[in-house]
Amino acid sequence: MTGSTARHDEAYHWPPELLELLIQVVPLLCRSKIAVVDFFRSAGVSEALLMGFRRQLDQDRDSITKYAIARSVLRQVNEQGDRGLPVRRSLLRNVTEFExxxxxxxxxxxxxxxxxxxxRKLVHVKDSFTRLQERQEAxxxxxxxxxxERRLKIESRRRKLAGLRAELSALFSMAxxxxxxLAxxxxxxxxxxxxxxxxxxxxALRSEDGQVAEQIDGAIxxxxxxxxxxxxxxxxxxxxDPVSRHLVRVYxxxxxxxxxxxxxxxxxxAIAECELALxxxxxxxxxxxxxxxxxEGEGDLSGWLREKVRRAALERTPLAVFGVDF
Incomplete structure (x- = not known):
């Protein structure tokens, strides 16, 4: 595993350099051969995997070294893939926390x-690199x-505008x-x-007797x-007349x-009346x-209204027509 691989505690297996360091250090942390076996058992290595070493030590203690036990067990654990993940985590934690x-x-x-x-340094470097990778990936x-999300919003807006455009076209034939x-x-x-x-x-705004005093088409x-x-x-x-009535509503x-x-x-x-109102x-x-x-052009309605407002307020032009004046 190189710097581009996953974290040590999430990887499919340990990298070669880490595996070799573990093989070298475990025998040093344990004074006896049986202590090496017990070290592995305490980390969660199955007794089925360790039983052969126990028998061999009982029969002939000198037939195998601490390093041979460590190399065999660690390689087998490393080859277990995802199934051996909890044991690899535990073993690495026991080594790095050894004081x-x-x-x-x-x-x-x-x-x-x-x-x-x-x-510890190797694990820290790999974790730091992986955290950077994870942050970049996030x-x-x-x-x-x-x-x-932007693409979906654009598609949704396009569909809605297409539907509204079709509805507006249909209004021209309404008798x-x-x-x-109203439509x-x-x-x-x-x-x-x-x-x-x-x-x-x-x-609608109504008077005290319930009669409609003022009808408002809408507000934005x-x-x-x-x-x-x-x-x-x-x-x-x-x-x-109709423009003045609307101006009264505004005033x-x-x-x-x-x-x-x-x-x-x-x-x-009517346009001149609005110019005075400005x-x-x-x-x-x-x-x-x-x-x-x-x-039709899927234009920006907000930008359209802002430009019309700007021209009305600054240039005193109440009617600046899109496609003609801007």
């Missing part, structure tokens, strides 16, 4: 201490997840003018909602500003802006064809 070197033979103490230090995974107007109001609310613009759908909120929205689908361009509400959308455009006097409030005029173009 009482006085238990070793006096001549082995310094060598054992040095080998344990090497193992960052890559987070970027992949964010990219996938009932009143139903068409357009609801559709535009959903267009704004798809773009993440906060929407309050049509509502963008960048902390609230816009009272009015939508008209008339045959002729909107004149001063009657503190810090509120106005947005009026017409399927038939606006007369010059000295007191932001009033934006829009044509339905602008929204049709935005839907």
């Amino acid at each position: 009482d070197f006085a238990l070793c033979w006096p001549d082995d103490q310094l060598k054992a201490e040095g080998l344990v230090a090497k193992i 960052e890559r995974e987070q970027r992949r997840a964010e990219q996938e 009932d003018v009143r139903k068409r107007g 357009l109001e609801g559709l535009l609310n959903r267009v704004f909602a798809v773009e993440g613009i906060s929407v309050r759908e049509a509502f 909120e963008l960048d902390g500003s609230v816009y009272v929205v009015e939508v008209k689908w008339w045959k002729e361009p909107l004149g001063i 009657n509400r503190a810090e509120v802006r106005g947005l009026m959308i017409s399927a038939s455009g606006f007369t010059k006097p 000295t007191q409030r932001v009033m934006v005029l829009a044509e339905l064809r602008e929204l049709v173009m935005l839907l």
Whole structure:
């Protein structure tokens, strides 16, 4: 296993350099051959694997060395793959946490201490490298997840806009003018909602006797500003009267802006009236064809409205038409 492999306690097996160090150090940590066997048993090595060594030591203690026992057991444990993972973890923990070197033979103490230090360093280096790898991989995974989330949002927006575009196209063939107007109001609310613009759908203000005192087609909120929205689908361009009525709604509400959308455009006097209103409030005029173009091109509705507001506030141009003026 090199620096690009998994952590020592999660790997399929120990790397050769770590395995060799363990083979060298375990016999030094144990004074006797049977102590080596018991060391392995205490780490969770199965008695079935150790039983042959116990018998061999009982029959002829000199027939095998501590190093031979350690090499055979550690190699077998290492070859167990994932099945031997708990034992490998335990063995490595017992070695790296070993501190009482006085238990070793006096001549082995310094060598054992040095080998344990090497193992600790090797484990630390590999863990540090692996932690860096894991952190980098986590960052890559987070970027992949964010990219996938953006892709899904884009696809979802595209599908929703396609559906709304089809609905809007169908409205042009609707004969009932009143139903068409109401349908357009609801559709535009959903267009704004798809773009993440906060929407309050049509509502009515009633007098004390229950009569409708004021009908509001809807309200939207963008960048902390609230816009009272009015939508008209008339045959002729909107004149001063409907525009003035909407301006009154705006004036009657503190810090509120106005947005009026017409399927038939606006007369010059109506536009001039809104220009005068811009000295007191932001009033934006829009044509339905602008929204049709935005839907067809999957344009940014928020950016469209921001640009119209900027031109209205700074240039005193209530009607700046998308595709013509910008």
